[in-house]
Amino acid sequence: MRFKLTAIPTTALGTTALAATTLASAIGVASMAQNRPQEVNVYSGRHYNTDKQLYSEFTRRTGIKVNLLEGKDDELIQRLKSEGSKSKADLLVLVDAARLYRAQEANLFRSISSPELKKDVPANLRDPGGRWFALTRRARPMMVNTAAVNPKSIRTYADLAKPEFKGKLCLRNRASVYSQSLVADELVRRGAAATQKWVRGVVANRKEPFFTSDTTMVRAVGQGQCGATIANQYYLARLLSSDNTADRATAKKVRVVWPNPTHVNVTAGGVTRSSRNPEEARRLLEFLASPTSGEGYAAANNEYPLKGWGNNPTLKAFGTFKASPVSMEQLGRRNREAVQLMTQAGWE
């Protein structure tokens, strides 16, 4: 095969020129990127050190820096509201459907479309309008001390209102959003009249003054001061895996009873309306919702991943449950009504 010798320098020249242009454009891109360093500002209602490891992993993979501001959910919502369009926040991560709904009503989220999020997040765990997407799930089962209460005697939350449990029940206070969402769940599934009757029943069966924390409530069940309670599964899981031997011993006396169906709530995130880095925020959201990192996000707090039951041995020992079909959006919508109903029934 013959070829013209002169062609070689020409080709070389052309290649060099091409390379130069590529390089130049690469430098151009780099300098543009330097002008606006890739970052995403997160307002988060969660406070786990393992979250930070996940954010670092995200930065390692994508080069996008994550700036974090953790606070109480309601305070973050208020801060975002007050900051308005000047807010630096790109992603808002909140715990509980009621708060998500509140933020949504205050128009703090923007709607995004992401096939990945649609694939990873089940429909009832995300906003139909694409404004927020769940990242982890938590359940609120009943917990009993088997010495005081036969676990077989209760199958649903409704059973706890029966007169046979008088003076045996411990309840979380009304100010807790967990109680509110539980009642909202009942409202959606069973209607106002039945729920009102149920709330009056459980309030009448209460033994101790309303508790301000789930941990002390679960302990009280283990110690036998209370026969039964309703608490988030991770509080018991935490006590069971505690370094404190006394806590482990108390927790072992507590049995989880899964009502059918069980109230489920979420941690969720959404891109803010004021975001200046919506692309980066969406990518972080996709990363956190993806099955692999989602497990890590859930594991930090003994929570369940979005699908299935995860690999946490403590949670596996609790068994599986049938999750309430009520959507997060419905829970949020009925929150106010639930609180009113509780107030009227003397749920302090």
Place this chain on the structure above:
Amino acid sequence: MTPSTIQGAPAQGPGRSSSRSWLLLVVILASGLALLPLLTLLKDVLINRGESRLELGFDGLRQVRGTLLLVAGEGLLGAVVGTAIGWLTAVCRFPGRRWLRIAQLVPMAFPAYLLAASLIDWGSHRGLRIHGLGWAIVLLTLANYSYVFLLSTESFSVSGRRLLEASRSLGVGPWRSFFRVALPIALPSIGAGIALSAMEVVNDLGAVRLLGVPSLSAGILDRWQVDGDPQGAALLSLVALGIVAVLIASERQLRQRSRRWNLEGGTGSAHVWHLAGWRAALAQLFCVLPPLIAVAIPALWIQQGWQGLQSESFAELGQLASRSLGLALIATGVTCLGSLLLAICRRWSPQPLVQQLSFIAGLGYAIPGSVLALGLIVLGGPLGFSPVLLLLWGYGDRFIAVSKQGLDAALERIPPSIDETATSLGCDWLAVLRRIHLPLLRGPLLVGSLLVFVDVVKELPITLALRPFDFDTLAVRVFQYASDERVGAAMAPAVMIMAFGLLAAFALVPTLEQRD
């Protein structure tokens, strides 16, 4: 301000009026800065939002009642404990007195929310339910009685020595001397102490929430943030503001009624009462119990939870601590300078306007921290103020009353005749400040700045709401862990807060010793 006034040349002629109008400017500026966040908020709430529901409602009434009961209970208990210990350690003599006097500073190091969280957790391990109003009163008293102690003991040691001596030489016993002579003289200081501690109670959020006591501070936040009812929140804030205004006004009234000019330091150890036998033992017991309990609660909690201690890296802890420390130091400087200027202005300008403005400037203490913070966000957000600046503004606004109360009380003990003499000799206010007031105010100024320092280190709602990205402090971290019910993780930063508090408290020791 002319150069000669800085040199304080006594020969300098009048020119006073101009420098005093400069003082008036300071007062207007300070009270403006103090009121601006609140006014912005009121405007935002009342004008910018449409729907209105100005009623207290079922929860509102319970919250008002809860706060009033807390204030009354804590005020009474704190007054008795603080005044009694103040008196015992100032004018009685018994073994261990000096150490016990110092020990009274210890409880100041422990924020009420920490005491409540640790006691609840400790009790819950033993099946003991710590809950409700009674416990709240006890814990809030424990965390706050030191205010009454500090101000009353200072007054017992300094004031009325000659009167006490006279009453004693007339054969009046220690009890009657206390009730008839020392107590009336010390009333302004005791009143100031009670007012300070009561305002802490009105503002407390963490402890009352944990103990399940309905309160205005929690009600304001919930109405605002959870119910989305800013008008309702503003209404509750006004009630809280009203309670504190009554507290401040009654304290001022008290002070005016029992105004005594009293400068004679008195050297005498002549008028002390020596206690022996069961009397001494009782005095010791009374003085040792509050600080002992305050230390025991977190100590038992730490001992119990030691196994579960999950510490962050030392680097992270160091960073948290340095932010807390830095913020507290700067805020203390700013706040104390401001309060000194205000106190001096009040003294020099008898116009009612100045008096009222200076009163208003101290009202920031009455506004719940979280409400103040929201006011600052609404105010500073659109102007693009840096969050740290807003944070310092918030601290200053909130705590200027802490150092000002003590300064005002101390200034009232300096006879105005001294100022008049100095002025007639040609000194202007600055020279009087430098040569007379400052040397006499060194004690209260130090006490005030340490109180502010400890308060800022412990402060939660403002810091939580205003801090910038990636800027957590010790208190913020403790709160986040505690609100997640993760006690083990909260322990390390909590211990550091208490350590800072203790360091600051012990820096007060020389002042206490000096009064002996």
